Amino acid sequence: MSTMQAVIYEQYGPPEVLKMSQVAKPTPKPNEVLIKIYATTVTVGDWHLRKADPFLARFFTGLFKPKNPILGHELAGVIEAVGANVTKYNIGDAVFASTKLDSGTYAEYMCLPEEGAMALKPNNLSFEEAATIPVGGLTALHLLRQAGIKAGQKVLVYGASGSVGSFAVQLAKxxxxxxxxxxxxxxxxxxxxxxxxxxxxxxxxxVTQSNEQFDLIFDAVGYLPLAQCKKILKPNGAYASVSWGLILTLNMLGSKIFRGPKVVIGMSKEGTADMVFLKGLAEAGKLKGIIDRRYTLAQLPEAHHYVESGRKKGGVVIQIA
Ligand SMILES: NC(=O)c1ccc[n+]([C@@H]2O[C@H](COP(=O)([O-])OP(=O)(O)OC[C@H]3O[C@@H](n4cnc5c(N)ncnc54)[C@H](OP(=O)(O)O)[C@@H]3O)[C@@H](O)[C@H]2O)c1
Incomplete structure (x- = not known):
């Protein structure tokens, strides 16, 4: 059996549960490509999954221990093999991708479906830069579109230096x-x-005491509740948040029932077309990935400590190849 290096976690807990290991190298199904990963990142979602925070996450990720021991949700790399039914990609293509609800990029290789959230890597970006784009870029794009963003609007992005926030600023422009x-x-x-x-x-x-009013408020870090935005959000405006939870869900239902600002939450459902869109923006010089720090696979526990501090700017890259 051929093997690869990966960082796995076999129990929930602090960053030190992440351990270097040798695991089976995956082989692509007929609709999948095998990607040799050059770079991945540590996202906020990764440390939440590592800690099983919130506890309810365990109902999806494994009640007592993680069902999928490899974390990591975005990558850039080169296609090393293609399944029998793959038509869009060839061996040797450089790609960037989000794994969406799956994970598995803390490894030398991963298989992804060709119809997933994947596209050819922007040709003007390094693998490391490209790897920082998919999760934050797709999330910002989805929420801005759902909020009905239009030219000429006044938009406030709260948490603008984070991953989602930095893409929200660039996309809103x-x-x-x-x-x-x-x-x-x-x-x-x-x-x-x-x-x-x-x-x-x-x-x-x-900011909530400003005399300005905005058409769209995008809370890109989850620290600016709608209730605090009354003075600065136009009555017919829109509020988008990366957060989840009962209050936001009630806000969203309330805005539908009692006419008020539109409230938008939720995960991106975008796939190939939106990755191609982001690639185009990057190649046109309208979207760049920010790299805050770089670590190796072996330094993943250190990278998790940093990302969990909540102070990263843009993306934290893990160099693999
Ligand atoms: N809905 C979805 O599908 C989805 C997808 C991806 C991410 N998310 C969520 O989106 C959130 C942001 O993720 P991210 O990766 O963009 O975060 P991030 O990169 O870790 O954000 C860090 C940034 O947040 C800012 N920040 C920290 N505390 C703040 C505060 N009290 N007020 C304002 N800004 C603050 C910091 O900038 P300053 O030092 O300048 O304050 C830092 O640059 C996370 O909760 C994540 O789980 C949701």
Missing amino acids: YFGTNVTAVCSTTNVELVKSLGADAVIDYKQTE
Whole structure:
């Protein structure tokens, strides 16, 4: 049996549950491609899964121990083999992809369906840059579209220096809106470089007390509840959040029943077409991935500690090949 290096977790817990291991190298099913992974990232979702936080996640990921021992949700790499029915890709193609609800990119190889959230890698980006795009880029794109983003609108992005936030700023600019980005003092210059028209440093200014009103408020980190946005959100505006939970679900239902700002939550369902869209934007110079730090597979526990601190900017890359 041929094997590969991977980082696995066999129990829920702190970053130290992540261990280097030798596991079976996967082989592609007829509709799948086998990707040699050059770079992956540590997403916020990865550490939540590692800790089984919230506890309810265990009903999907395994009650007592993880059903899938390999974490990691986005990658860039090169196709090494193709299944018998694959028509879109060839051996040697460089691709970038999100694994969506599955995981498995903390490894040298992974198989993905050719119809998944995958596209050819933008030819102007390195593997590391490309690997930072899929999860944050697809999430920002989905929520902005669901919120009905339109040219000419005034958009506020809260948490603009994170992965989802940095793509939300760039995509909102691409859609022709006027973007106000909110971040802490250390990230003001970074966020300006993404094209924000105005930046509010939340350490200096209480954004919810601004006299401005926005057509769309995008909470990209889950720290700006709708209830605090009453003064700054237009009555017919839209509020989008990366968060989940009872209050937001009630907000969403309430907005449908009693006419008020539109409330948008939920995971992206996008696939190939949206990855191709993001590739096009990257190649046109309208979307870039931000790399905060780089680690190796063996340093994954350290990378998890950093991402769990909640202070990463853009993406934290794991170099594999
Ligand atoms: N719905 C979905 O499908 C989906 C998909 C992907 C991610 N998510 C969720 O989206 C959230 C963001 O993920 P991410 O990867 O973009 O996060 P991230 O990169 O870890 O965000 C870190 C950024 O958040 C900012 N931040 C931290 N505390 C803050 C606060 N109190 N107020 C404002 N900003 C704060 C920090 O910037 P400053 O230092 O400048 O504050 C930091 O740059 C996570 O909860 C994740 O689970 C949801």
